[in-house]
Amino acid sequence: MSQARDHAGDHRPMRPFRNRVAGPGAWTRRRTAAQLAAGTPVLPVLIVSVIVLVDLVGGAGTIWLPLLAAGPALAATTSGPREVLGVGLLAVLLGAMLGIQDGVTGRELAAVLSAPVAVTLASGLASALGGRRERVLAAVRSVAEAAQHALLKPVPATVGPFQVAVRYSAAAAEARIGGDLYALVPTPYGVRLIVGDVRGKGLPAVGTAALVLGVFREAAYDEPDLLAVVGRIERSLSRNLGSDDFVTAVVAGYSQSGHLEVVNCGHAPPLLVRESGSVVAVEPTHPTPPLGLRALSGEAPSLQVLPFADGDQLLLYTDGVTEARNHGREFYPLAEGLARHVSDEPGRTLTALHDELLAYVGGRLHDDAALLLLRKPALPEPASDAGRGSGSRSVPSHSAVEGAPGAAGAGSRAADVVQAADVVKKENSLDDRGDGGCRSGAFVAGARP
Template identity: 50%
Template sequence: MLSWLPIVVMAVVAGIDISAGPEAGFLPLVSLGPAFAGLIGTWRRTALIGGVALLLCAGLGVYDGLFDTQRGWTAMASVAGVTLAGVLASGSRMRREAELAGVRSIAEVTQSVLMRPVPRHVGELRTAVSYTSAVAESRIGGDLYEVVASPYGVRVIVGDVQGKGLAAVATAASVLGVFREAAHDEPDLTSLAARLERTVAREEDGEKFVTAVIAEIHADERVTVFLNCGHPPPMIVRADGSTDLRCPPAYALPLGLGMHGGEPPLTHRSRFAPGDQLLLYTDGVTEARDADGTFYPLRERAGLLGDADAEEALEALRGDVVRHANGPLHDDAAMMLLRYRQR
């Protein structure tokens, strides 16, 4: 529809000029055609629209008898000048769009390496993940997630790197790399968290920290063990629809801040049986605000996870978060949903 806007505008101007007569002075407004073309079209199409505008301007000038005076030539010069400016602006816009497309492509490749898709099925569990970036043109941010089937149970992590940009991406990559290896080696979550702590502290030297929640799911025992490092508490949606926020017995410092002392993270356990759902998320979800400044009511919206398909259920919740914010989120929002596979 927008591609026809320059033609429609020039046709309207021509009609008004013919109806109002030469004294009204509408002829220079023919230049609106190439002006709009420069905003929405390629430089070639802008030049073509400009050529049509010049022919139309010349025809109307002859019809109005304006070339006997300076007004006709002034109108032609106006159309030619606007056409040239439109061609230059269109070319510049196309170069920026090409550069942005290249950056977006690189960002998507980076994400495919850093945030590789988690397995849809891990043992008895069904998984689904969602990542919504606060930056509309990039899907890369400081949030992270991973699922690993280890000898000690299914281990998952959801975390949030402090800060934004490439530095946050590099920190997230380090944490995920160590987690993917250590999840197979460390016998318990305390040792696993200590290894992640050393990695962040060594590489960031106190410049950045990472909030994270690590979970270890023992499907045979129907139990999940949690370890929370300054992260929003996971939510379990029970089979009867009730919700349970798994707050730690004591909040520990985020990863990377262990050098400042504080209590070490303590593990805590919770029943996790068939019919239950486990949702891990970052603060971009619960801190999404509506126009009145109200935070997203996650527990009240837990019913949106009722779809039989885990991915559809999580997408319904993600869409509700975006609608609540009524626009782009102010922070990245990552979510991971785990439930037992249907038999």
Template identity: 50%
Template sequence: MGSGKRDVWSPLTILPFAMMAVVAIGDVLAGPGTGYLPLLALGPAFASLAGGVARTAAVGVLALALCAGLARFNHILSSRNSTLTFISLIGVTAAGMLASFYRERDERELADVRTIAEVAQRVLLRPMPRRVGPIRAAVRYISAAAGARIGGDLYEVVMTPRGVRVIVGDVQGKGLDAVETAAAVLGAFREAAYDEPGLPGVADRIERTLARRLTGEQFVTAVLAELHPDDRVTLLNRGHPPPLLVRAGRAAEPLDPPEAAPPLGLSGLVDEPACTFSVGFAPGDQMLLYTDGVVEARNGKGDFYPLTERAASLLDADPETALDTLQADLLRYVGAPLDDDAAMLLLTTERA
């Protein structure tokens, strides 16, 4: 953001005036002949770090006025040294104004790029309906710290003739490339979820889409799920953190796949295709799918957020309330903005 939105009382804003005050007081106390006046150039130099062009110029003018007053006080106003000091102050102020101009321009461009990426990401991640067929769904997306780059977290829930199908994933890397890859994955999933008879076919369609986009060792971790009417859920995990299954009165159970499988985009590294597996998913059960920004969040001591231990006690029967509680607990545990974007998708069926 531009300097106009910075706190007027921030340390970097006060520092130029504090430095010039220290130099002026030191020069007066030291008396004539000490030669502190060139240090007044620290004022406009520090002003260019946080202030805009106008503020840097104003600090430079103030430094020149202080220099003139102190030179008169020391009876050296017309001396060669004072003239060189004036020239130095003018040069430092001009350089600071130029640096401020380029810094503000770069900050505006960076803010514009980030805004475009955020808008693109929000367009991709469409609002989640509260009910998809027999399934109640809720989602929370937590943006990272302002300094972090936009990530490629993705999620989608669709109703198909074969049941409710779900994807939660995370694109390797950051920035607009990650957002574009997430768009490609979601587009392929939305098409394949209606057409393919099984989750492996859906994953293969996404793989073919990624093969036209990704280069080198880029990849996308993802979990695909299909919820069946007979109280079962089929899962296909491609290198993603395992979903958590929470049954009433029981601890959260990580749904680890029977065999590890590579992320989407890296299937050529193995000979055998990834296997699906099924677990019971009865009315009242809850399944939490999430991205690694949740479990890799750390507190001030460097400890990871213990999602598995906390999920069972925090998930309310209402998905919206449950995720509000879980998100608040996560942010309270970290005590600061997250370093990476985090997404959480909670699915449940109502009891008959």
């Protein structure tokens, strides 16, 4: 309070506080300096300075002057055309000063300095063309990134009643997607998902993955039967793939009956994690060939129904995970790794699993790898009413009063609530004074004490 009065009694004008160390002006100056430092060709200028210093110390005349062309040549690899021309101009001017100081004739000096001039012009043109190519490449990358996001849409952390996490690593450099695919969609028939692996790599594999995902997202909403979804994907691939192309996939769905349906088409078996922590591989009861090869084998896919209780988790993956090898050429033990890192948060589980996988292979995967973890969280138990003591009394709730038969309306219901509250209050006061239950009964009957 005294501090507030002191401030109130002080009527001197308050000047705005200006931080001279980290104010807006200082921040702008630091940012400009950082940008200039990032674009300044420090190493080329340093090389030119070293050559000039050597010439000054040794006094060797025109011997060192042609080496000044190394400055603009090196600047072309790290800087833009303006920086290249600046370094070249600096090299030519310093070379001319050194030549005049050493007494070199004009014709000889011009011949010596022609090398830095020619290298500067050529380096400036190369830097301009390289910058143009970089801009074109950046535009192509932005388009490719947009297409990749449209193909493999980000999966939210919660889909329907499930917690979901996805980790994907493409083996191709500068790529976000490859031959592996995944999708998870909520449908009128429950949550459905697919994880698959396309034979091959590169752009053909990406095109096949786009075809499979498009058909799956459409059929998952239309077909009430999960086998019908797989059938539509098979028919589409048979029309569009070559004779040697195929796709291994696991198509799963959580039906409204509370069971997990799995159709495995030549893919690695999913891993089922029970709430107790045990990890079990879901091996197919009737092995089915990959998608696109049904016409060759004539075998139809089979539906496998599994119980999926609260707290259970299902991990779907591609062979880029299980076929990853360390330096000793040993495969990565996925089931053991999942048992070590399993938790109640799928995102944390996959992050730890993916980091361990990269460390196992030495930092980089040689094949596309996809991980999709589905967890059904346990429902919170309803809070049970604790037993009350013999002296406690229940107060009629508002909903109970409203639902009483013979209620005349909103006003009578409100009056009943007030009257009930008054009765309990008076009863409690009598109990505190030890008047017994007789007066309590009098109050309930409405008689005066």
